[in-house]
Amino acid sequence: xxxxxQKCAAWVIDLLEIQPNDKTLEVGFGPGVGIELLTKAALEGxxxxxxxxxxxxAQARARNATAITSGHVDLRYGSAESLPFEDNTFNKALxxxxxxxxxDAAAGLREIRxxxxxxxxxxxxxxxxxxQQKVGLSDRLAAAGLVEAHVVETDxxxxxxxxxxxxxxxxxxxxxxxx
Numbered sequence: 081x082x083x084x085x086q087k088c089a090a091w092v093i094d095l096l097e098i099q100p101n102d103k104t105l106e107v108g109f110g111p112g113v114g115i116e117l118l119t120k121a122a123l124e125g126x127x128x129x130x131x132x133x134x135x136x137x138a139q140a141r142a143r144n145a146t147a148i149t150s151g152h153v154d155l156r157y158g159s160a161e162s163l164p165f166e167d168n169t170f171n172k173a174l175x176x177x178x179x180x181x182x183x184d185a186a187a188g189l190r191e192i193r194x195x196x197x198x199x200x201x202x203x204x205x206x207x208x209x210x211x212q213q214k215v216g217l218s219d220r221l222a223a224a225g226l227v228e229a230h231v232v233e234t235d236x237x238x239x240x241x242x243x244x245x246x247x248x249x250x251x252x253x254x255x256x257x258x259x
Contacts, residue, residue: 085207088237089114089176092205093121095232095239096172100124105170105195107160107188108132108178112140115155119147128165130158160188163195171200179204180212189224196244202226207237214238 098121109129118127147153182188206212217240218229226242
C-alpha cells in the first residue's frame with residue numbers, strides 16, 4: 081500500500097500547494113506515507129490524520145515517530161464520518177484511495193467540511209486500482225457544501241478538488257472542469 085499510493089499522494093499534495101504553515105488533515109492515511117510527505121511540505125505547520133485500521137495507525141505512528149514526538153503530527157484511530165477534531169481547524173485536507181471505502185461518503189465529506197476553515201481546500205486522489213468512478217464526484221462534493229469542485233486527471237489517476245466557501249460566498253456553488 082505504501083509503495084502504490086506514494087506517487088498519488090505526492091501528486092495530490094502538490095495539487096494542494098501545501099505551504100510551510102498549513103494545518104493539514106489526511107483521512108485514511110494508511111501506513112503514513114502521505115503524512116510523511118506532508119510533514120516535509122508543512123515544515124512549520126500541523127499535520128493530523130485519522131484511519132479506521134488500528135494496524136495502519138500503528139504503522140503510520142512508527143513511520144512518523146519523530147514528527148509525533150515533536151508535536152508536529154497527530155495520528156488517531158477513527159473514521160471519516162466522525163472526525164475527532166474541532167470545527168474550522170484545517171486549511172487543507174486530503175484522502176488517497178479511501179473515500180470509496182468510507183461507511184458513508186456523504187457524511188465523511190460533510191465532516192471534512194466541518195473541520196475545514198473557510199477558504200480551505202480539499203483533494204481526493206484516486207489511482208486506477210481504487211475502483212472509484214469520476215462521474216458524479218464533483219456533484220457529491222457540492223452536495224456536501226463545497227464549491228469549485230473539479231476533476232484533474234493524469235495517466236496514473238485522478239483527483240477531485242474543492243473549496244470550503246467563505247461566509248460571504250454563501251451557498252453559491254460552481255462546478256468547473258470535467259467529470
